Amino acid sequence: MTDRPFLRTFVSPAALCALAFVAALAAVMQYSVRAYVPGSLEPGGLTLANFAALLKPLYGRVFLDTVWICFLTAFWTLIVGYPLAYALVHARNVALKSAILVISVTPLFLGEVVRTYSWIVVLGNNGFVNSMLLKAGVIAQPMQLMFTRFGVVIALVHVTLPVMVIMLAAALAHIDPDYERAAESLGAGPIRAFLTVTLPLSLPGIIAGVTTSFAWTFSAFATPQLIGGGQVNMVSNLVYQLGFASFNFPFAASLSVAGLVLTFAVLALLRAAARPLERIGPN
Amino acid sequence: MNDVSKRFGETVAVAAASLLVRRGELVTLLGPSGCGKTTLLNLVAGFLAPDTGTIALDGEDVTPLPTYRRGIGMMFQNYALFPHMNVAANIGYGLKMRGTPKPEIRRRVAEALDLVKLAGLQERKPRQLSGGQQQRVALARALVIRPKVLLLDEPFSALDRNLRASMQVEVREIQRKLGVTTIFVTHDQSEALSLSDRIAVLSEGRIRQLGTPDEVYCRPVDRFVASFIGDGNILRGRIDRIGGATATVALGHARLSVPRGPLAGAEAGEAVDLFLRPENLRVADNTAAGAVQGSVATQIYQGDHVDLYVDVPEAQTGRVLLRLPGSDPMARCPAGTRLGIAVAAAEAVAFPAAMDAGRAPLRP
Amino acid sequence: MPKSLSQRLLLLAANLVVLAIVGFLVLPAFVVALAAFNGRAILSFPPDTWSWRWFAKAIAYEDFRAGFHNGLIVTGWASTIALMVGAAFAFALDRYQFRFKRTLEAVLLSPLIVPHFTVGLGFLIVAAQLGFARGFAVVVACHVVLVLPFVLRSVYISLRNIDPRLELAAASLGAPPHRVLATITLPLLLPGLVSGWLFAAILSFNEFTASLFVTAQRTQTLPVAMYNYVREYADPSMAAVSVIYIVVTAVLLTFANAFLGLGKVLNVEHAR
Numbered sequence: 001m002t003d004r005p006f007l008r009t010f011v012s013p014a015a016l017c018a019l020a021f022v023a024a025l026a027a028v029m030q031y032s033v034r035a036y037v038p039g040s041l042e043p044g045g046l047t048l049a050n051f052a053a054l055l056k057p058l059y060g061r062v063f064l065d066t067v068w069i070c071f072l073t074a075f076w077t078l079i080v081g082y083p084l085a086y087a088l089v090h091a092r093n094v095a096l097k098s099a100i101l102v103i104s105v106t107p108l109f110l111g112e113v114v115r116t117y118s119w120i121v122v123l124g125n126n127g128f129v130n131s132m133l134l135k136a137g138v139i140a141q142p143m144q145l146m147f148t149r150f151g152v153v154i155a156l157v158h159v160t161l162p163v164m165v166i167m168l169a170a171a172l173a174h175i176d177p178d179y180e181r182a183a184e185s186l187g188a189g190p191i192r193a194f195l196t197v198t199l200p201l202s203l204p205g206i207i208a209g210v211t212t213s214f215a216w217t218f219s220a221f222a223t224p225q226l227i228g229g230g231q232v233n234m235v236s237n238l239v240y241q242l243g244f245a246s247f248n249f250p251f252a253a254s255l256s257v258a259g260l261v262l263t264f265a266v267l268a269l270l271r272a273a274a275r276p277l278e279r280i281g282p283n
Numbered sequence: 284m285n286d287v288s289k290r291f292g293e294t295v296a297v298a299a300a301s302l303l304v305r306r307g308e309l310v311t312l313l314g315p316s317g318c319g320k321t322t323l324l325n326l327v328a329g330f331l332a333p334d335t336g337t338i339a340l341d342g343e344d345v346t347p348l349p350t351y352r353r354g355i356g357m358m359f360q361n362y363a364l365f366p367h368m369n370v371a372a373n374i375g376y377g378l379k380m381r382g383t384p385k386p387e388i389r390r391r392v393a394e395a396l397d398l399v400k401l402a403g404l405q406e407r408k409p410r411q412l413s414g415g416q417q418q419r420v421a422l423a424r425a426l427v428i429r430p431k432v433l434l435l436d437e438p439f440s441a442l443d444r445n446l447r448a449s450m451q452v453e454v455r456e457i458q459r460k461l462g463v464t465t466i467f468v469t470h471d472q473s474e475a476l477s478l479s480d481r482i483a484v485l486s487e488g489r490i491r492q493l494g495t496p497d498e499v500y501c502r503p504v505d506r507f508v509a510s511f512i513g514d515g516n517i518l519r520g521r522i523d524r525i526g527g528a529t530a531t532v533a534l535g536h537a538r539l540s541v542p543r544g545p546l547a548g549a550e551a552g553e554a555v556d557l558f559l560r561p562e563n564l565r566v567a568d569n570t571a572a573g574a575v576q577g578s579v580a581t582q583i584y585q586g587d588h589v590d591l592y593v594d595v596p597e598a599q600t601g602r603v604l605l606r607l608p609g610s611d612p613m614a615r616c617p618a619g620t621r622l623g624i625a626v627a628a629a630e631a632v633a634f635p636a637a638m639d640a641g642r643a644p645l646r647p
Numbered sequence: 648m649p650k651s652l653s654q655r656l657l658l659l660a661a662n663l664v665v666l667a668i669v670g671f672l673v674l675p676a677f678v679v680a681l682a683a684f685n686g687r688a689i690l691s692f693p694p695d696t697w698s699w700r701w702f703a704k705a706i707a708y709e710d711f712r713a714g715f716h717n718g719l720i721v722t723g724w725a726s727t728i729a730l731m732v733g734a735a736f737a738f739a740l741d742r743y744q745f746r747f748k749r750t751l752e753a754v755l756l757s758p759l760i761v762p763h764f765t766v767g768l769g770f771l772i773v774a775a776q777l778g779f780a781r782g783f784a785v786v787v788a789c790h791v792v793l794v795l796p797f798v799l800r801s802v803y804i805s806l807r808n809i810d811p812r813l814e815l816a817a818a819s820l821g822a823p824p825h826r827v828l829a830t831i832t833l834p835l836l837l838p839g840l841v842s843g844w845l846f847a848a849i850l851s852f853n854e855f856t857a858s859l860f861v862t863a864q865r866t867q868t869l870p871v872a873m874y875n876y877v878r879e880y881a882d883p884s885m886a887a888v889s890v891i892y893i894v895v896t897a898v899l900l901t902f903a904n905a906f907l908g909l910g911k912v913l914n915v916e917h918a919r
Contacts, residue, residue, distance in 0.1 A: 006828075007743055009735065010743075011739050011751070013735060013736070014739075014751065014795075015751060016732075017792055018754040020788055020792055021754065021755075021766070023769075024766055024770045024772075024773055025769055028772065083665055084669070087661075098901070098904050100669065102900050102901050103672055105900060106893070106896055106897050106900055107672065109846075109850065109853060109896050110853060110893060111853025111855055111892070112856065112870070113853075113870045113877070114888075114893065115675065117877055117886070117889055118675030118678065118679040119675055120877075121675070121682050121690065121886060122675055124690065126690045127692075131691065135692075158671070212759070215759070215760035218762055219760075219763050219764070221855070221859070222855050226877065236764045239764050239765075239768065240764065240859070240860075243860070253772070256762070256768055256769075259765065263762070267760070350815075351819075351824075352821075356820075357819035359812050363815070363816040365813055365816075365831060366835070367835060376820050377820035377821050380821035380822045381821055425819075
């Protein structure tokens with residue numbers, strides 16, 4: 001049908017929301033090029049001083065740290081998430097399928113604070129892991145898991161897992177099971193059938209999952225804030241510190257802008273690197 | 284329809300189609316996939332707007348009208364029953380849209396269910412019905428609103444063979460009983476032959492022939508129609524004599540009368556391609572008496588008859604198909620047997636000789 | 648078909664791996680539950696005594712109560728607005744062609760990759776510049792923008808799953824476009840709409856990072872209140888709140904799965 005009866009009514013509210021979002025981003029970009037006036041919430045005149053300040057090695061390190069943590073998280077989330085996604089899609093028992101789905105997805109909806117706090121209870125010196133290991137006699141002193149990058153990554157993997165599982169499961173669900181059966185009928189054992197047929201065909205899902213995990217992790221705040229406790233700083237924590245501890249909104253804004261640019265750059269890089277891989281996939 | 288055409292980008296789906304369907308008539312749009320038959324149906328329904336031409340229902344030009352104002356009834360290939368409504372609500376939907384009062388809706392829905400032999404199933408949901416039942420509900424839904432024209436889009440293609448045959452008979456009876464003008468789309472030529480008052484054979488967006496099933500089957504106007512409908516054999520013959528409306532073609536020592544039309548400006552002595560249906564051929568009493576000779580290649584048992592494939596050099600595909608009753612002794616002769624083939628009819632159809640010999644061979 | 652020994656071992660290994668992963672997923676919830684019922688204020692595993700006192704304290708705690716109340720207000724408004732805006736736009740996306748369609752779609756989906764702290768900071772700055780007090784309006788606006796992508800995706804997928812011929816059939820029976828919408832499209836879309844709303848609500852209620860930036864003391868949502876609590880106190884009240892959270896969310900999601908088919912909406916069901 002070529003007529004569009006409700007076009008304006010349906011699109012204007014959405015356009016308004018888009019406008020609000022763009023305005024928010026524009027505000028951040030605007031502040032990033034304004035000077036910081038100490039003691040005042042109002043910014044000064046136009047300047048590039050904020051970006052210049054970013055070039056200090058301190059901040060460069062935070063950026064590199066953040067990227068590294070994001071990669072680690074994305075990688076481990078993929079390793080841990082793939083078997084779960086596979087099980088979710090191929091489980092025959094409906095109750096089991098539902099259980100796996102709800103368990104996988106629940107962390108996503110719990111919110112950062114609850115999840116992060118739970119990990120504090122698990123990782124702390126008085127926490128679950130240490131108490132169990134001490135009681136079992138495996139260690140003599142509590143292991144330092146809190147305030148370490150290791151602890152932060154574990155918690156971040158837990159946080160990102162639902163997203164990865166959903167994306168992988170969506171990709172796996174759309175692979176015709178007949179492909180694996182065809183491979184097995186031609187003599188490939190289940191492991192080889194998986195490696196040579198299912199895995200390549202799920203590549204688009206893997207790429208989508210890794211890309212989304214990366215962006216998701218970059219956005220994480222509560223987890224590095226509470227588990228990192230100042231020892232492990234990601235860009236998000238720095239933005240908060242500068243914004244609310246020192247009220248240096250301009251600098252916080254420039255950090256955000258740099259972070260955005262970085263995220264888009266890494267995502268574009270991931271996409272470009274994935275392009276030759278995509279040709280292995282079904283399309 | 285008058286001079287209707289429709290293109291999608293570069294592709295011409297329908298080119299200058301004109302068609303008059305009389306009141307109460309069932310016309311089938313028949314053709315292979317991509318021939319434009321579904322596009323034509325969608326144009327009548329109003330789902331598509333034609334690029335040129337007009338469409339009129341009962342004398343009224345409906346081309347500018349949207350679908351919901353045309354007063355059509357449509358039955359879709361996958362039935363498209365509303366899953367969230369029960370049978371009664373489905374059938375009554377069109378009446379509800381027309382503002383019919385509730386008691387009358389109830390009455391007419393019950394009538395419609397009786398018509399399609401599903402009385403009493405008002406409360407069921409579509410997913411609780413079998414495929415055949417769903418189809419009847421879809422039919423009832425389209426008919427209860429007393430449409431100006433009933434449009435059927437390959438409605439039986441999802442049914443198995445026996446169900447399909449019985450549904451065809453039922454739909455035809457209902458259509459005749461109600462006298463509703465109907466346009467039926469299918470790619471199945473035997474379905475078209477059995478159901479239609481007239482058939483429009485389409486290919487590449489054009490109507491090649493419009494005629495009764497008999498006309499289309501016995502007197503196809505061109506090669507496409509001839510080969511699309513039923514099975515046929517093509518044998519090279521020679522024009523013996525040109526008359527007024529007919530011509531005589533020689534095949535071996537047989538003389539056949541063919542309509543002059545398809546031959547256009549051909550002259551006596553020219554080679555032509557004779558089109559002969561398998562049932563018009565029989566095995567000659569002795570080999571020499573046949574119009575052509577050949578040797579048996581394969582027999583395919585079909586229950587009520589046997590398809591006999593005979594290698595004949597003069598045939599365009601190298602092979603001729605005969606149909607013999609299962610009881611005929613010749614139906615069991617071994618491969619390689621030489622025999623003569625006689626033409627059991629005085630009439631045939633001929634087309635100008637094709638330059639190339641490349642054509643899809645008869646199966647197998 | 649009888650399985651060979653190697654096949655059975657493989658299956659066993661695979662099941663163990665999945666079990667371990669599920670264990671990993673469930674571990675924090677399990678541990679937090681243990682902590683919440685601990686009779687003492689100091690964490691210990693396993694607890695010596697069991698008690699409900701932290702639950703009582705958490706429910707009575709004023710900041711948590713206020714946070715819960717504020718959260719309900721923000722979430723109620725944000726998810727309902729997001730549903731209406733998102734459903735309408737998803738419909739336009741599926742059915743219509745218009746200028747800037749793809750751009751608009753990209754912009755509306757981009758909160759998925761823009762960090763929440765950036766969005767929060769941006770809304771904070773805009774509110775300050777426009778002179779808005781840090782009231783509920785800003786928080787709701789921020790939340791709408793953040794949950795819109797999920798609503799959009801959910802409704803769009805549901806729309807695509809509707810057989811287009813149903814709407815053609817309705818039109819052929821005489822229904823004009825607005826009646827097709829009301830009697831056919833919307834009823835069939837209902838599961839997608841409800842699950843979209845549910846997801847938006849859960850995400851908005853639990854949203855933390857952006858809320859940290861845009862809420863003030865009096866509009867503080869529950870996650871922000873919890874964050875502030877954890878920074879100062881170490882007693883298991885937080886654990887109690889967390890357990891309540893986990894139970895409620897899991898129940899809601901199980902409910903959503905049973906009635907609406909989470910799998911279909913998240914697009915993880917088999918295509919056949």
